[in-house]
Amino acid sequence: MRRRLAYDITRTAILLALALVLSILEAWLVPKGILPIPGFKLGFANIAILVTLYCVGRKEALLVAVLRSLLLLAFGGNIVGFVFSLLGGIAAWSTMCVLSDMPHVSIYGVSIGGAAAHGLGQILAALLLTRTVYVIGYLPYLVLLGSAAGGLIAYLTIPIVKALDHIGNEMIQ
Amino acid sequence: MIKTCVSEYSSFFRPDSPEKTGSRAFAMSGSFSSSCRFPSCIRLLAVILAGMFLLPFSGCTKRREPKAELSLFAMDTYVRLQAEGEDADNAVKAAASLLSELEQKLSRTLEGSEVSALNRSSKDSPVTLSEDTYRLLSSVCEYAEKTEGRFDPTIAPLMDLWGFGTEKASVPDEKKIGETLARVDFRRIHLLSENQAYVEEGTQVDLGGAAKGFIGQLLMEKMQSFSLSKIILDLGGNICVWSKSSSLSVGVISPLQSDKLICICDSPENENLFVITSGAYERYFEENGVKYGHIMDTRTGCPVVTDLLSATIIGSDGTSGDILSTTLFALGCEEAKAFAVKEKIDCILCAENGTLWVSSSLEGKVHEQEGWTIRYF
Amino acid sequence: MSKRGGQSDISDSGRSGSAREKQLDNSKLPARNFSFRKGDFWVIGSIVLLCTIMIAGLAIYGQATRSRSRYVRITQNGRILMERDLQEFQDPVEFRIETDAGHMVIVISSEKVYVKESDCADKICVHAGDLTKIGDGAVCLPNRVVVQIVSGSGDAGSSNGEVDVVAK
Numbered sequence: 013m014r015r016r017l018a019y020d021i022t023r024t025a026i027l028l029a030l031a032l033v034l035s036i037l038e039a040w041l042v043p044k045g046i047l048p049i050p051g052f053k054l055g056f057a058n059i060a061i062l063v064t065l066y067c068v069g070r071k072e073a074l075l076v077a078v079l080r081s082l083l084l085l086a087f088g089g090n091i092v093g094f095v096f097s098l099l100g101g102i103a104a105w106s107t108m109c110v111l112s113d114m115p116h117v118s119i120y121g122v123s124i125g126g127a128a129a130h131g132l133g134q135i136l137a138a139l140l141l142t143r144t145v146y147v148i149g150y151l152p153y154l155v156l157l158g159s160a161a162g163g164l165i166a167y168l169t170i171p172i173v174k175a176l177d178h179i180g181n182e183m184i185q
Numbered sequence: 186m187i188k189t190c191v192s193e194y195s196s197f198f199r200p201d202s203p204e205k206t207g208s209r210a211f212a213m214s215g216s217f218s219s220s221c222r223f224p225s226c227i228r229l230l231a232v233i234l235a236g237m238f239l240l241p242f243s244g245c246t247k248r249r250e251p252k253a254e255l256s257l258f259a260m261d262t263y264v265r266l267q268a269e270g271e272d273a274d275n276a277v278k279a280a281a282s283l284l285s286e287l288e289q290k291l292s293r294t295l296e297g298s299e300v301s302a303l304n305r306s307s308k309d310s311p312v313t314l315s316e317d318t319y320r321l322l323s324s325v326c327e328y329a330e331k332t333e334g335r336f337d338p339t340i341a342p343l344m345d346l347w348g349f350g351t352e353k354a355s356v357p358d359e360k361k362i363g364e365t366l367a368r369v370d371f372r373r374i375h376l377l378s379e380n381q382a383y384v385e386e387g388t389q390v391d392l393g394g395a396a397k398g399f400i401g402q403l404l405m406e407k408m409q410s411f412s413l414s415k416i417i418l419d420l421g422g423n424i425c426v427w428s429k430s431s432s433l434s435v436g437v438i439s440p441l442q443s444d445k446l447i448c449i450c451d452s453p454e455n456e457n458l459f460v461i462t463s464g465a466y467e468r469y470f471e472e473n474g475v476k477y478g479h480i481m482d483t484r485t486g487c488p489v490v491t492d493l494l495s496a497t498i499i500g501s502d503g504t505s506g507d508i509l510s511t512t513l514f515a516l517g518c519e520e521a522k523a524f525a526v527k528e529k530i531d532c533i534l535c536a537e538n539g540t541l542w543v544s545s546s547l548e549g550k551v552h553e554q555e556g557w558t559i560r561y562f
Numbered sequence: 563m564s565k566r567g568g569q570s571d572i573s574d575s576g577r578s579g580s581a582r583e584k585q586l587d588n589s590k591l592p593a594r595n596f597s598f599r600k601g602d603f604w605v606i607g608s609i610v611l612l613c614t615i616m617i618a619g620l621a622i623y624g625q626a627t628r629s630r631s632r633y634v635r636i637t638q639n640g641r642i643l644m645e646r647d648l649q650e651f652q653d654p655v656e657f658r659i660e661t662d663a664g665h666m667v668i669v670i671s672s673e674k675v676y677v678k679e680s681d682c683a684d685k686i687c688v689h690a691g692d693l694t695k696i697g698d699g700a701v702c703l704p705n706r707v708v709v710q711i712v713s714g715s716g717d718a719g720s721s722n723g724e725v726d727v728v729a730k
Contacts, residue, residue, distance in 0.1 A: 066592055070227045102234060109231030112592035117601030122592070125605045129235070149620050152613035159609050170596050177594070256708070258639075263701040263708065351683050422730025436725035443691050444698065449725050460729040467730065468684045479684075497729065 019183075023176070024064060024072045031060035031080040032087075035097070053097065054161040055130040058104055062123055062169045067176045070109050077101035096137045103133025119173070120166040127162025131155040250414055253277040259288050260397060262421025266404070270413030270429075279411070280404045280418075287400050290318050293341060293391045303382060304389050308375075311383035319380040321392055321399045321504065328395075328508045329371035331528070336512045337483045339369050339384075341391035347488075349479045354470040356477065362486040369483060398461060398507025401425040405457055405503075422467075424460040425503060426452050433458075439554075440466035440494035440535060446554045447535055450499055450547075459503045463510040464495030464535075480515055489515040496521060497533040499547060505530075518542065522562050632696055634675050635710045636668065645712070648672050661705040668709055675709060677702070 038056040057080055065073040081098040085091065107129035111122045131154040138147040253273035255266045264284065268276045290299045299318045306312045314322065325338045346365050348354040373385040384390055392399075397420045405425055408416050417433070418425040426433045433452040437460065439445040452458040465478020465488065482489040496513035498506040509530055513521040518536050525532050525544060533551060534542040543551050545561040553559045635645040638659065654671035656678065664681025674694045677687040682704040690700035699710040 066594075069590060070231065074227075106231040106234035109228065110235050111601075111605065113228065114601055116599050117605060118595035118597060118599040119592075120598055121602035121605040124602070124609065128609045152616040152620070155609060156613050159606070173594070174596075258703065258706055262703060349684070354683060417727050419727055422728075424727050424729040426727060433727070434725040436728040438728050438730045443689060444694070446725070446728065462729045467686050467689060470684070 019180075020068050020072065023068050024076060027060045027064045027068070027072075028076045028079055028083075030063075031057045031076050032083055034059055035080060035084055053100065053130075053134070054158055055100060055104060055127055056161070056165065057097075057101075058123065058126055058130060058162070059165050059169050059172070061101065061105060062108065062119070062126065062165065063172050063176065065105075065108055065112060065122075066119070066169070066173045067180075073108070074102075074105050077105045092141060095141060096134050099133040099137040099140075100130040101133070103136070104130040118166075119170060120163060123166035123169065124159045124162035127158040127165065128155045131158040255281055257281060257284075259284050260292065260400065260420065261294070261393070262397070264421065265417075265419040266408075267415075267417040267419075268408060268411075268413050269415035270411070272411035272413060276408045276411035276413055276416075280408050283404060283407050284400065287317065287396075287403065290315055291321070291392050291396045291400070293389070293393065300390055300392055303384060306383040307386065308383055311375075311377055311381045314380050314382055316380065317403070318392075319376075319382065321395060322374070322382060322390070323376055324399075324504055325392060325395050325508065326371055326374055326376065328505065328512075332509075332512045332524075334371060334483050335515055336394065336508050337369055337371050338390050338392060338394065339371055339373060339388050340394075340481050340483060341389040342387075343369055343481055343486055344391075344479070347477070347481075349468065349470075354477075356472055366483075366486040369486075394511055395504050395508045397421060397423045398459065398503035398505070400503075401459065402457075402503035422462065423503075423507060425457060426460075427455075427457050428452060429455055435460045437462055437495075437497050437533060437535075440464045443467075445556075447495075447557045448533060448541055448543075448554055448559070449552045450533075451550050451552075457501050457503075459500055459506045460497060461503070461506040461510045462495050462497040463514040464493075465489075465514075466495065480511060482515060491515060491517045492537055493518055493521065493534055494537055495535040497535070499531045499533065499544075499551075526562070631713075633712050634670055634693075635708075635712050637708045637710075639706045646670075648675070648711075659705070659707060661707065663704040666702060666705055666707055675711060676700070677709060680705065 034057045035053070038053055042054060060080075061073050061077050064076045078098065078101065081094055081101055084097060085094040104126040108122050108126035111117050111125045117125075131151065135147055135151045135154065138150075250269050251271065251273045252267070252269050253276070254268075255277045257264055266277050266280050266284075268280075270276075289295060289297065292298045293300050293304070295301065299312070299314050302312045303314065303322075322338075329336055329338060342365050343362070346357050346361060348357075368387040368389075370388070373388040374382065374390060375384070376382050401418050401420050401423060402425070404418055405416065405427060409427065414429045415431075415433070416425075416427045422438075424435050426435060432454060435450045435452060435458070436446040437448050437450065439447045450458075450460060463480065465476070465480055468479035469476050469488075471477070478488045480489050481487070491514060493514055496510050498510040498513070500506050509528075510532075513525065513530070513532055513534065516524055518534055521532075521534055522542060524530070525534075531544045531547050533544075533547070535557075536542060539557055541551075541553055541557050541559045542562050543559050548561055551559060632648045633645055634648055636643045636657065636659070638661065643659065644657070648670070649672055651670045651672050654669055657668040657670055659666045659668070661681075665679070666677060666681070666687070667679040669676055669678045674692040676692050677690065677700050680687050680702055682702050684704075687700040687702035687705075687707070687709070693700060693709065693711050696711050696713050699708060701708050
């Protein structure tokens, strides 16, 4: 039991680092100006949160989502980006938790639902910050775009989950 | 989608036997449903959070309530009365008639008003004022005392001398200013018992500096006796709002650009909020390239020289708000801050360098607009 | 999903002694469904459906607000002198009003309305500058003239997303 705990903490930490790297990579790779409002992200860091959810646990996934936002803020992010990523992350996490627990929903459904919720959370953040209702106009496009990205994220996540399961099994034996 | 799964969840949560409660029971929960793989608290949290993100988007079906709006010229200004709720129409009409009634009493320019009668009074023949007028006059004198005369209700002759509000606005000569200034002193107003009062020879009382706030307050009281959900009063830019169950946002105009705001204030629910701004950006005249604002310095008899662009009072009392916004503006930034702290006034001081000095008690309730930065004191 | 569900109720991985428990305990983790399933189509379907509805709704709403044209309303002593759609003023028009205090000149074009001249003393109406949005207004007290931009329905309330009222 104790070894399992240490193992989980280590994996959570590594996945958190992965989440951070992915956030930064996303900022580099996705050209600025494609998404309508500064601060919006498609949520590639969801890969790390999804892996955490599948391989470590729900609590840890939430931890990764929240700490990622906090650390990004600490590493020279701005408060606007923080609110966006925090709300997006929490929305994605809660949706993925619910979906992953439903029968007949595969990792694709979980990831796509999470990505859609990520968009929803970000619009909510924009509503809170800009206090204008017009941002809702971006919601469907952001959700659709994000959902497509969600499918891709699921595809990328599967080998990671498989590999981690494999490592875990080997370790126990 | 999420809605359906919430209902599914509620059936999952029912433990199969009543004694199976607590965390242990949930650790074993896999036995009654193949889907329950997670500790329940986390699952519950997830469902609640997912639901919360949908909430703001569902609350769009609000019943529209009757609205009423009335605009009129009164108190030498443009007044807009807006109300929302069952009785909106009656409330607005009642407020309008109260407004003209009060104007009849408080205006200096109307011959038959109580203030005109007061200005004609003398020690031997004091006038009896109505309850409202006497109340306003005594609180005006009280604030004049508090501000050590920086706010003075007897400033009117000086305003006339400078010609504010007329075609012939110009800089008068110093000797005349000195002569007029001698008659400007609130101590020359004498309040007697039984609502009686008189002024000394040559002194003119003008309650204009406080009347709009005072009237706003009375109008508010009047309208609140009707069944309403929202009231917005705009007495020539002096704002008073009240909303039963929602917050209203009140913008404060930029002294530099009349189509921009410096900040937005949120009103508390079910409480009166007065937002009253003073500045010299709207009423002024220019002579030889110098702008002369309409707010007078009672010490020099000239328009005030201040490092503030505007001063805004946020509070639940209209009378004091109207008086003090003018005073704070005249005091200048540093003195105004000290005065506001001493008198526990919530205010927004708009300084020339683009800084908004905001009372720390207003933290979180005031949101700056582009080009302005808030600093709390 | 249900493959692993029935096998073990024991969430504690401490009992890893028996051969069957030599697997990593994943009973607390989501099922390893790595290929498309029925539920996925429901998820995708509902997202697409909701987005389509929303896009359609926004399009209809946008159409409705765009047709909410701006009117200029000029009143004197509470009497409406004119109320016309700004679209009618493709070329700027100077609107002259004679009042007790003198005269006023108001310039109306399809983009904006402003008070150009006024015989009043303080010129507050001229200082008010360009009126562009629904809810904007210029008031001239001596002339008792109010120039407002209102919506087609005559609503002079402030425009969407802006504040409820402005303190001046």
